[in-house]
Amino acid sequence: MYVTDEGRRSIVRVDVNGSITDQIHEFAGKPLNGPNDLSFDPDGNLFFTDPYGSSAQNPIGRVFGYDWQQGTLTEIARGMRFPNGIVARDGRLYVAETYTNTVWVWDVIGPGRAADKRLFARCPLAPGASQVGPDGMCFDRDGNLYVAHLGTGSVVIFNPSGGEVDRIKTGGVKTTNVCFGGPAHDDLFVTQENLGAVLRIRLGITGDRLNFCPSTDPTHPWRSMLPSD
Secondary structure, three states, X not given: OEEEEOOOOEEEEEOOOOOEEEEXXXXXXXXXXXXXXXXXXXOXXXXXXXXXXXXXXXXXXXXXXXXXXXXXXEEEEEEEOOEEEEEEEOOEEEEEEHHHOEEEEEEEEEOXXXXXXXXXXXXXXXXXXXXXEEEEEXXXXXXXXXXXXXXXXXXXXXXXXXXXXXXXXXXOOEEEEEEEEOOOOOEEEEEEOOOOEEEEEEOOOOEOOOOOOOOOOOOOOOHHHOOOO
């Protein structure tokens, strides 16, 4: 399992025995800010956000891509106001920027590389909320983007063109992340911070399958991307 560990300022790898190793912890010889979220593409390349310390007044957030075969880390974006949730799908990279209340999209142009940043969607406003903006995200099978919206207490659903099509209320203000799962992969799991809860919403809508990271299983087709040791 690969995890963004803000406190360690690292992308960590947790093996089947629970042992933790730091996989990515610096760029150009300097420590990462503190990663927040990650997403693998179908080839096992990794994209992640690095927002810790950034805010509306301090735009130091970054987005990175990592080429597993070459072992190279590329800075895709900098100067962002808390880049947060991230999803790679169908040759595009989607990133939620919390303090601008927006979701951006890039074209993936190579292993761990993306270009041509443009606006995908603006999220709904929440008058009077002290903390507002998009957080974790996921896709359904039809290409609709589900965005956990911090401050409105909802999951906002955008169609493939970036138009809002629905909202799912979650019973609390701080909706933080979303993921499809369940036996038929048609349940939506939502983390709700102020309730201290993980919610299961039986949508009956099939979610997109996540790409998985390179495995230590010798029969796995991505095994050759890992270091020999």
